[in-house]
Amino acid sequence: GAGVSQSPSNKVTEKGKDVELRCDPISGHTALYWYRQSLGQGLEFLIYFQGNSAPDKSGLPSDRFSAERTGGSVSTLTIQRTQQEDSAVYLCASSLAPGPFSYNEQFFGPGTRLTVL
């Protein structure tokens, strides 16, 4: 079956513009995660969805960042008024619903490389 897909694979934008990044999780995976990979900060957690709700948004770096998930499937990460420090690879992962004392593997997509000029 298909893995996690992300689009676009590359995005170049000008400072101050808004961007939307899309993640299509594996069918049936109710948990969805966004991470950011940048040279200065390494791999950082951004936000976690269980179904359509986001119980943990603690990793979003500023109020310019937001994310939504509709229909328990596709998720969109939106960055408003982009800054150069937003340049990074944005990774999406999905898994079956996590539970106490159990583990369900997170499957990662190939990422979206965002470059802010």
Add this chain to the structure above:
Amino acid sequence: AQSVTQLGSHVSVSEGALVLLRCNYSSSVPPYLFWYVQYPNQGLQLLLKYTSAATLVKGINGFEAEFKKSETSFHLTKPSAHMSDAAEYFCAVSEGITGFQKLVFGTGTRLLVSP
């Protein structure tokens, strides 16, 4: 808060030599520990995981790791390096108790394999 420290941003080995990538963790609750590999321009792939069962964990591509609670370590090893092992490797930790599996990653170690 949980954290992971990877010693050495770069490790160089010769083909056929032992691979040892170091990872130490900090966690106030029983951790789940992971090693991921990332090839150029690709996403992360799970190599192996520790989820409180056997302390010696075997993964894909001949890699294994041993959970040592007394040393708070989870080092990754492979007896004989192959050229195709050249990639970046990330150690990660998450909580096991609550079930919320946000991953906290180390800074990564780039493995270089020379002929």
